Amino acid sequence: MKLLVFEYATASGIDDPEIFLEGRSMLEALLADFRDFDVEFLLSERFADMDIGAGLRPSLIGDLDDWLQENLEEFDACIFIAAEEDMELYRLTRLVEESGVLLLGSSADAVRTCSDKRLTYRALEGRVPLIRTYEPGEVDVAGSRLIVKPADGVACQGIRILEPGEAPDFSDDVIIQDFIEGESVSVSLLSDGERALPMSLNRQDIMVTGGELGYCGGSAPLDHGMREDAFTVARRAVESIPGLRGYVGVDLILADEPYLVEINSRITTPYIGLRRVSEANLGHLILEAVLGRLPSGVKFNGTASFRKGTDGMVVEVNEGFSGY
16 A cells, blocks of 8 residues: 655644644654555655654655645545644645545545534534534633633644633634633544544643643543543544544543533644553554444553653653553
């Protein structure tokens, strides 16, 4: 199988530290997991001197869209990493779908639903516990604490806490939600487009500075008393949106019950830690899931923590824990 792999920031020449470090590390993880395939990966000419890809030689490109339009059909399959922001994930998914190349990820329709939190919540209403959500004109700022976030945001970018009585400055592109005290976690799942298999509960390290939230890293898998409840909510959410395939991440708040925050229809940061402690090759499991074959389970022999470093994500493995 001739496989194309790329990550949006490194292939487009975007040097944004908010997404670059995680993007580079996830790209390296995918290249390592698919090293036994006939792999080609893309890198912007801007990063020509970057050492990436475990000895693989990248295809240096100018404009990503132009390159894909000209070369994509030469491949049997494609797996890529991109953020939901500005609908980039959706746009690139549509491009790969329309080429007829096997996409190792979710369908464009599913990505569109999950890229807009308003669409996600409408699709999941009555199916899983959701955080109470308001449009800008519906909220009483004199009440309790609120969370303001971009409707198509990624990670913690643009998310801030609105304190009671604080003067709002809402745009049309945000949603407002009740602030729920609890633990920030995610669930990593495999899905074949209809059925979903929760693999791991992951801790999220969130830092609050000046009322703004920032994602610092996390650890996985997490042993927690609400793990099975979180798995149930995450699985039900993913199975409620047709076309979610391959690796899917579901963000939750664990409070009196697990509340869904968002669905990421793509590979998420915990992948770089989970692949280090998984008995199976996670990249191969993604391919199998897309082809309609889910494993009975995934076992992890240890835990991994991950945090932002200078050049990428720093992963530390603890082999003392026998995983799920």
